Amino acid sequence: MVLQLRPEAEASDDEFAAILRKGGLGADQVLRIRLDREGLPSGLDLDTFSGVIVGGGPGCVSDSEDAKSPVEKRIEAAVMGLMPEITARDVPFMGCCYGIGILAHHLGAEVSKRRYGEPVGATTCRLTEAGRADPLLAGLPGTFRAFVGHKEAVQDLPPGCVHLLASDPCPFQMIRHGRNVYATQFHPEADSAGFELRIRIYKDRGYFPPETAADLVAMCRAEDVHVPETILDRFVARYARD
Numbered sequence: 001m002v003l004q005l006r007p008e009a010e011a012s013d014d015e016f017a018a019i020l021r022k023g024g025l026g027a028d029q030v031l032r033i034r035l036d037r038e039g040l041p042s043g044l045d046l047d048t049f050s051g052v053i054v055g056g057g058p059g060c061v062s063d064s065e066d067a068k069s070p071v072e073k074r075i076e077a078a079v080m081g082l083m084p085e086i087t088a089r090d091v092p093f094m095g096c097c098y099g100i101g102i103l104a105h106h107l108g109a110e111v112s113k114r115r116y117g118e119p120v121g122a123t124t125c126r127l128t129e130a131g132r133a134d135p136l137l138a139g140l141p142g143t144f145r146a147f148v149g150h151k152e153a154v155q156d157l158p159p160g161c162v163h164l165l166a167s168d169p170c171p172f173q174m175i176r177h178g179r180n181v182y183a184t185q186f187h188p189e190a191d192s193a194g195f196e197l198r199i200r201i202y203k204d205r206g207y208f209p210p211e212t213a214a215d216l217v218a219m220c221r222a223e224d225v226h227v228p229e230t231i232l233d234r235f236v237a238r239y240a241r242d
Contacts, residue, residue: 001049005057005075005098007036011201015055018189022229023053023236035075046082046091050241051180053232054079056097056187058205061105062112062152080106087160090178092239094232100154100175100183107177109158116153116170118185120199120208120216122223123148123167125174125186131164134176136234144227146173146186147195147220149207153185174231182235188228195220 002019006012016032019025031049033040046052059072068076079099083106086093095103101111126143154172157163165174165184174184187195196217203210 001031001033001051002053002055003079004032004034004055005036005059005079006055007058007071008201011198012036012055014194014197015189018191018194019053019055019232022189022232024233025236025240029240035078036071039074040078040081046085046089051092051094051235051239052082052086053235054093054095054099054102055189056099058202059098060113060152061098061101076102087177087181090180092180092235093182094188094235095183096189097150097185097187100172100185101152103175103177103181103183104154104158104161104172107158107160110155111152112155113152114155116155116172117151118148118153118167118169120149120195121219122146122225123169123173123186125165125167125228128163128166130162131174134162134164135238136182136231137164137174140227140230145223145225146188146228147190147223147225148186149195149198150185151207180239184228184231186228188232190228191225192220192223 004012079102105111122145124143125146131137153170161175161177164176167173173186176182199213199216203213
């Protein structure tokens, strides 16, 4: 099951295509739910699915309720409503970007704009000792580049979580709860073309001065970002059922 949060159709479609492509999935293997347009199915049974992937989006968990639009409130409530069962039963989960905020907030950790926000672009992630032993990360380079762009971040390691990846600007780039519940601050599905599209779509959403969009696009095109997609591919390979 792929839960998407982006109200912008072009960004949502591109993200979904990237998740399928980078995860080695066919559209017929996935239930895609655009939470900006629809709610979760009535009587949803997580046992029906081999795993849950949550995409990114422009919303912030830490925004005040007054600052959130009705759509953002509905999206957040839907995803948060799944987290008690996911963490209690250790249901395979990959939360990308927004997903780390949802997981951390559910577990009682601080998610805020106080520290660790990162500008749009690429950052260097590095494996922790626990990360080198994790099945999704074992054998990957000790450091690699990944695309980021977020206003809020997890401020401390959430209770019950293992710290897998760090960066200098933002220490919590990837965490794991239990054995099967993962979340990343970076975008494991994103490549230069996909990030260029998001720069164009979100240039007026406060992530960067709009007049710098062309420079950001040039920077992204110059980056060699390919390791993060391996993590998504390994997640699907590890949990997908025939």
